[in-house]
């Protein structure tokens with residue numbers, strides 16, 4: 047066995063097991079993080095998997111150029127996500143110590159330290175295999191390392207467990223760092239600058255005018271709203287777009303239908319529902335006519351003609367269409383505001399400039415990427431990925447289609463916003479479609495295509511309301527409100543204490559719908575259940591709201607202490623195990639947000655809030671505030687109040703309005 051260590055200050059490297067020939071090392075068993083990366087980035091130079099000592103030396107030379115030498119991480123280096131984060135200082139302390147001990151790069155250690163899933167495993171955890179010290183017995187190494195780490199104010203205990211080093215922080219250090227920060231920053235606690243100067247476009251909801259708002263649109267609205275809030279919290283500049291399905295033959299159908307069945311007053315009162323009614327009736331007429339000979343298929347012909355007029359810019363036809371669109375948007379604005387969503391722009395398929403679509407088609411033609419197939423123009427995407435097949439970009443009648451509009455729209459958006467990232471929140475039914483969209487853009491050589499991301503999600507089964515078909519978002523929200531209100535009036539005494547019961551029922555009902563949607567991973571399908579989502583028991587939206595109310599009432603009852611809560615706080619009084627567990631969970635909040643952003647996963651935040659509120663409930667059993675000695679009452683109050691701020695901020699990111707009383 048040969049070991050190269052700290053070769054001229056380069057990365058520490060352990061190479062083991064030299065097989066037979068002296069200078070042939072087999073990569074599979076020998077690769078270290080740096081070597082593998084070096085080989086990968088320089089694969090033309092070292093284009094086989096067998097590593098010779100000569101190559102190793104070359105790698106080291108490259109490493110010298112590419113990586114900083116083993117250096118101490120100071121606070122405020124770019125590694126520190128936020129030097130004020132509770133975990134950052136202990137993390138830097140451990141990092142520097144272990145990196146020095148092992149003679150390896152600090153960034154390697156820093157990146158390997160994580161926050162474990164359960165607090166029983168520590169506040170921080172270092173899985174030693176992540177250091178890629180091949181051939182090392184990690185269990186032994188762990189045991190040795192923990193004994194060398196000096197004591198510090200940050201750490202209570204360090205435990206070596208199998209290949210892991212578990213770090214338990216000193217609770218007093220957590221209290222002192224976290225609580226004053228939360229109590230000062232309040233609703234701003236958890237806001238970061240990570241995305242400062244970066245721009246993200248988030249397109250979500252995107253319903254089709256005059257067609258039902260289905261479960262896919264509901265999830266897109268909820269997940270998209272969440273992502274917008276999360277990016278904003280992380281310091282990104284967020285632009286929210288609603289890309290309406292507002293173009294196509296259905297508008298010809300609507301116009302013809304409106305002539306026949308439209309009632310102006312009904313339209314003004316409830317445009318979305320009225321247009322949908324008309325759409326249903328006129329579609330039935332068409333279905334009936336379809337059984338007749340061609341000359342009697344009048345409605346279909348008229349609808350087509352009307353849409354053609356729209357496509358040709360006939361002002362009279364466009365006026366009618368504009369009226370349908372703008373009144374629908376007024377209604378959308380009102381309903382989305384119940385979910386705290388405000389769009390920066392209602393764009394839509396109709397708004398994609400014709401000339402941009404023409405430009406796309408012409409460019410593809412010039413590059414010989416378009417070919418004719420059965421009268422249509424198609425692009426061959428198999429060069430990008432085998433299974434993507436052919437995609438139609440233009441039908442024989444030359445009108446634009448969904449895909450060509452999306453391509454044109456993407457170009458327009460990039461020119462307009464020069465975004466760093468653009469996210470489409472659309473149901474998994476369109477997974478294949480989005481792969482085709484991105485592949486076409488890639489084929490056209492737009493380098494910004496790698497800034498686009500399709501955030502997909504699973505299906506909702508069994509979503510229905512009393513009226514049966516869900517026509518628009520407010521049908522669902524109204525029903526949630528009514529059902530919640532029906533529950534609330536059962537307790538008349540409580541009801542009397544609530545200032546605005548209808549509004550409260552609306553907020554709690556909506557949080558039920560939203561939490562149900564976001565509590566399982568977005569890729570999974572779920573069964574829509576009114577009973578489950580509106581229950582106060584179990585992990586539901588109303589339960590989180592209830593938890594918030596209870597914390598708020600503790601604060602309200604103790605306003606005298608709350609006024610100067612930060613003076614003379616004695617955290618050593620919070621030494622009960624329930625309180626310690628609570629503050630340890632609270633400290634994880636910023637990391638939870640980072641993780642949720644990394645995976646665009648709302649369930650990460652929801653499940654965290656359940657852990658938090660369950661622990662708050664455990665605290666109530668023993669940690670009282672009322673009738674306690676002032677010093678104790680105040681310390682506990684500081685804990686509860688901080689917990690409430692975190693719950694409040696988490697709910698806000700999910701798009702939920704936390705309520706104070708219910």
Ligand SMILES: NC(=[NH2+])NCCC[C@H](N)C(=O)O
Nearest residue numbers: 252253254289290291452472
């Ligand atoms: N850029 C997009 N294609 N976004 C998704 C639009 C969704 C479409 N309106 C539908 O309801 O299916």
